[in-house]
Amino acid sequence: MPIASERLLFRPYNDNDFKFLMSLLSDPEVMRFIGDGETKDTDSGKDFLDWIYSTYEFGENMGLLVLVDKEDRSLVGHAGLVPQTIEGNKEIEIGYWISRKHWGKGYATESAKTLLEYGIKLLDRQRYIALIQPDNVVSIKIAKKIGMELDKNIVLGEQDVQVYSTV
Numbered sequence: 001m002p003i004a005s006e007r008l009l010f011r012p013y014n015d016n017d018f019k020f021l022m023s024l025l026s027d028p029e030v031m032r033f034i035g036d037g038e039t040k041d042t043d044s045g046k047d048f049l050d051w052i053y054s055t056y057e058f059g060e061n062m063g064l065l066v067l068v069d070k071e072d073r074s075l076v077g078h079a080g081l082v083p084q085t086i087e088g089n090k091e092i093e094i095g096y097w098i099s100r101k102h103w104g105k106g107y108a109t110e111s112a113k114t115l116l117e118y119g120i121k122l123l124d125r126q127r128y129i130a131l132i133q134p135d136n137v138v139s140i141k142i143a144k145k146i147g148m149e150l151d152k153n154i155v156l157g158e159q160d161v162q163v164y165s166t167v
Contacts, residue, residue, distance in 0.1 A: 001122065003061055005114040008076065008107065010065040013052050017066055020075045021049055029100055033136040035157060058083045061118070064095065067111055076102045079111035081119055084131070086163065087154065091129045092119065096142070108139070113146050116166065130164040131156065140164070 003010035013021065024030050025040035025048060040048060055063030064080040077098035084093045094115045096108045112130075119125055129151070130143040140162070148164035155161070 001061075003065065003114060003118050004070075005110050007070055008111060008114070009068040009070055010061070010079070010111070010114075011068060012056060013049060013064065013066055013078070015049075017075070018045065018049060020066070021045060021052075021078075024077065024097055024099060027100055030097060033133045033139065034097065036159065055080070055082060061122075067098075067107065075099070076107050077111075079108075079115060081115055081123075081128075084129070086129070086131075086156075091127070092123075092125065094119075094128050094130055094146075096139075109142050109145055112142055116146050126167050128166045131161050132164060134160055134162055 022040075022042065022045045025045050028039055031037060031039050052064050062081050062083065064078045064082060066078050067076040068074070069076050077096065079094070079096035082093040082095045084091045094112050096111050096115075098108050116128055119128055128148075130139065130148055132139045132143060134153075143164040146166075148166055151163045151165040153160065153162055
């Protein structure tokens with residue numbers, strides 16, 4: 001069953017989306033709170049796309065999916081249910097990146113809420129997490145808006161990260 005929200009269609013990445021992916025990975029503001037905060041070059045972008053493809057092996061509608069505006073078919077960002085292992089526990093992260101030109105339009109909240117509802121209904125799972133760097137106040141607000149609370153602080157890839165969760 002495809003995932004969709006009021007304004008967005010969610011679809012898997014394909015090789016034709018590489019230029020769009022690079023527009024996200026090469027934007028310093030988009031990347032500011034992702035991983036080490038550094039932008040990525042083409043080779044790293046290809047590796048990242050390969051990683052996205054590998055997450056699709058976890059099941060239909062898993063991994064990062066391209067967000068497409070239903071009205072004009074523009075690519076807005078990506079979001080998804082991303083399998084993670086945190087402190088030895090298998091978790092599913094609700095992740096979202098929005099292209100800077102689409103910031104402030106509610107797409108991150110809309111996609112996160114849609115993914116949470118999809119996961120609860122169709123994956124029969126109640127616990128979802130968001131991995132957020134402490135200074136990323138916008139993502140913290142989004143996590144709280146969809147009902148998540150701060151669960152714990154961890155270090156992930158040498159970065160301080162807060163784990164927000166639904167339960």
